[in-house]
Amino acid sequence: MSILKVARIAHPLLRSPAKPVPKEAFRDRLFQKLIDDMRETMHEYEGVGLAAPQVHEGLRLAVIQVPGTDEHPEAEVPFLVLVNPVVTPLSEERENGWEGCLSIPDLRGLVPRLKRLKLDALDRDGKPYSLEASDFFARVVQHECDHLDGDVYVDRMKDMRSLTFIKEFEDHVKHDEE
Numbered sequence: 001m002s003i004l005k006v007a008r009i010a011h012p013l014l015r016s017p018a019k020p021v022p023k024e025a026f027r028d029r030l031f032q033k034l035i036d037d038m039r040e041t042m043h044e045y046e047g048v049g050l051a052a053p054q055v056h057e058g059l060r061l062a063v064i065q066v067p068g069t070d071e072h073p074e075a076e077v078p079f080l081v082l083v084n085p086v087v088t089p090l091s092e093e094r095e096n097g098w099e100g101c102l103s104i105p106d107l108r109g110l111v112p113r114l115k116r117l118k119l120d121a122l123d124r125d126g127k128p129y130s131l132e133a134s135d136f137f138a139r140v141v142q143h144e145c146d147h148l149d150g151d152v153y154v155d156r157m158k159d160m161r162s163l164t165f166i167k168e169f170e171d172h173v174k175h176d177e178e
């Protein structure tokens with residue numbers, strides 16, 4: 001496995017709609033290796049999700065893994081592969097939450113996202129699955145699926161004044177919220 005180079009914004013791939021993964025890809029050793037490498041890259045940079053365009057592959061593929069916390073062990077999402085994902089809102093309710101992105105290093109911003117959604121996708125063997133996601137998991141799904149359409153979280157921010165560097169977030173913002 002290898003750690004892949006992560007594209008940063010202004011790279012054209014991050015602004016281009018990704019192509020659907022074709023059926024024959026699932027049997028391709030290189031496609032399976034790409035998934036393993038994306039998993040390792042996500043772990044290396046302590047991300048909770050990574051989309052293929054972020055590692056210079058214009059495919060509708062993303063990986064997600066969210067660790068549980070002491071306060072919210074139920075928030076844990078085991079390693080999940082999303083191929084050709086489709087998101088359907090389960091309610092129109094949206095919630096503001098903090099997001100960052102490995103392709104926009106060192107920054108965070110408040111982004112309104114759907115609170116509940118249905119995800120339909122294929123797994124790494126091409127098998128279809130469907131699940132419901134809410135709260136932070138739903139946020140990560142929306143963030144990663146946006147990458148497949150050439151969108152990034154700052155495009156979704158309603159108030160750019162919340163944009164902050166991570167260091168200043170730790171120093172000032174987190175304090176105020178506690």
Ligand SMILES: [Zn+2]
Nearest residue numbers: 100101102103
């Ligand atoms: Zn991102």
